[in-house]
Amino acid sequence: MADYLEKRRQLYYAVLTVPKALQAVLGLRFVKSTGTGDKRRASIIASQLVAGWKLQIEQAKGNDTGFLADAIQFRADIENELDAEHRDTLESVLLDRVSTLEQSQGFTQAKQFYDVAMGTQTPHSLYFDNWKSQLTISPRTAEQYAKDVKVFIEQFPVIEDVNKKGVSLWLDGLSAKGVSRDTQLRIIKGCRNYWKYLSRYNIKGMVEQPFNQVILADKGKKKAPREPFEPHEIVELWSMAKSRQEDTLADLIALGAYTGARIEELCSLMVKDVSEDVFNIIDSKTSAGVRAVPIHSHIKPIIKRLRDGSQDGYLLPNLTVGKFGDRSNTMSTRFSKLKTKAGHGHTKVFHSLRHTLVTTLVNAGVMEFHIADIVGHEKKGVTGNVYAKAISIDVKRVAIEKVSYPFPELT
Template sequence: MSHLERRANRWYAVLTIPKEVRPKLNGKIRFVKSTGTADKRIAQSRAYALVAQWKDQIAKAQGGEEAEGSFLDGVLEYRQELEALRRNDRDQYEALAGVIIEKAEKLDAQGYPEDAQQLARIALGEQTPIAPELKDWSDNLHLKPKTAEQMEKDAKRMATHFEIIEAIDLESVREWAKTLMLPKDQDGHGYGVSSVKRCFSAARSVWHHLQEIGKAPADREPFKLPSFVQRQERATASKNRNGSKGWSAFEPIDVVRLRRAAMDDGDESLVDLIDLGMYTGARIEELCSLRTGDSSPDRLRITDSKTNAGIREIPVHRELKSTVKRLLAESKDGYLLSGLTFNKYGDRSNAIGKRFGRLKVRHGFGSSYVFHSIRKTVVTLLEDAGVSENLTADIVGHEKPRITYGLYSGGHSLDSKFKAIQLLKYPKI
């Protein structure tokens, strides 16, 4: 953009002021000032300096925290103009480069030496900011919307930390991993191993994109998981094998108390969800996806599950029959749990799951307790009642623990599952 306007025999520098800023700049619509010359080359050089000053005024009026010359204000526009001028007009290139250096010197004088250096280096092409490259990268992601959104968040987190491509090397990446794992009260993110690995996966994807477009060295792979993260991962895996990690099971009395609390809150949908969970052991997503056409007072057919073993029929417990009959009669949208809303990923369990999360927190249950904990309660009750592991697996939709039954068995009969599921008993309060 030239920011020039010819009036009579003189060139004027002009810059339109954003509408939201005009009241703070005496209602001006545009900045306009004569460059004092009819020579367009000279006028262009003078206009660059004037426009830089005006942009500083706009930044301050918009509430920028830094003084005039705020870091990276217009830097990408400067860079684009410089790249065009380098090819087409060396004199104007030198003029604009001089304006940028003056702007950087002003930042340095105001006490921002690091910002001054980055401003000059980025504008002059010595350094490349990461953030502007993320859009092209994300446009080429072919993932489910929810996965892509999480990956984009992690990529932005990486770009915010490093800012420029040239700052990325093995040592700085190692320090980033430490920052991700540091507790929040120590200015870290408090991430566990799985979250760190997720962030590194997004970062590697961005890095490979930068390599493909020639903006990152092709012979470097800095986003390798540091050894201390790998050691932590192995330690976590060992704990998992020993059963010291995972969701905790509610005590049966706690499930009943949470149900009572939901009833006292007047949250009828949550009461129904807890009822279904405590007498089926089904996952929350399975219950919220139950169609009326797959449901009857005698059995529930799970047709939408995260695993093949999850596709199954569950007999309706005698304590659940009246609830299922009522839900079938009241449904207005073809779902057993009617009236739940879809989130942007087509998930009906999201909002009601959050309500359960708030409920259990209010009643003193920590992060190891979730709706899935009711599923663990059901499995525990069936085990205590003497139900075999294979029969329990057929009820709750787990893979069979032994290869013979897992590969060759067609599963227990509905009658066998009915007799087992009637053994689920909860205390009265």
């Protein structure tokens, strides 16, 4: 801190040079007397003055560094200072900072700054990163939780401001903005996890779980149901992919059409899990999704070509791996662009191929629980328990061969 101190006669002054680009706005440098000739005391005062000036510089640059970060530093300095006189000095500097903040930012932010610095309010930044790092869920889900909790924190910057009524009003506001009920439920799930973590620390003024038994307004955008593709539309998409020399995408479309498998299931298929006659899907998002699917006779030439040509062990080779280790994101994006170019809206996605196959099997008279075994759906209800055991691969093969599309010969 000596770099920010200048001694003039009997007193020390805090000084900080302003970056050249901002000198027209803020002046050449900040200078203020610490009011003392005691270097230790002057250093304490100067550290807080300089912190405030640096915050002004960042704000002048257009960077929102979060004024509460400075309040947290005040809090730590006050709590760690054992000398009563020096602690009084820090609190005096704090009052000066609060006065300046009130003039520039208003009473509400100035009071919040003071409460955080004095330890009567607790910003989420003290706990958020540690909460995120200890999550034991999948990386993708953890990332979504963190994004959702940040939305919550933007509304409630300090923990003591959170209460059940405030949370309900906030969720009503999300509904009014068109945020769907499903999205709100997802946000609540992440926030509930975060609040459960905070409860370990017995934070004074923190309410019990404010996200339990929340009543959501029945408003907001409702997702339009996904629609199946017509068989000729699937062939058109496949033909477009072939004409654009997107052969892997064309193969993916054909496999999806004849298996009803999810895109992530197909993209993660290993060659070792595919024989001449059967896909063994072992990487699925549900236990019911782990299954054996017979290979339709129309796509056997594609399967042979892919198995023989694979050099990385995957049936669909050389796909880009996403940050969470998935191989389907890039292909999903490519399919989305293709179907949009073909004139299909948001209700038709890759998953719609699955709907098409299910619809085709239903229309062909295949039993519901045989279809569930083929596409990896859960079997529910009393009847589901009766048919809980997987049907034979031969029965599935008879069913899958009832599926037909107006493709040219696939090779």
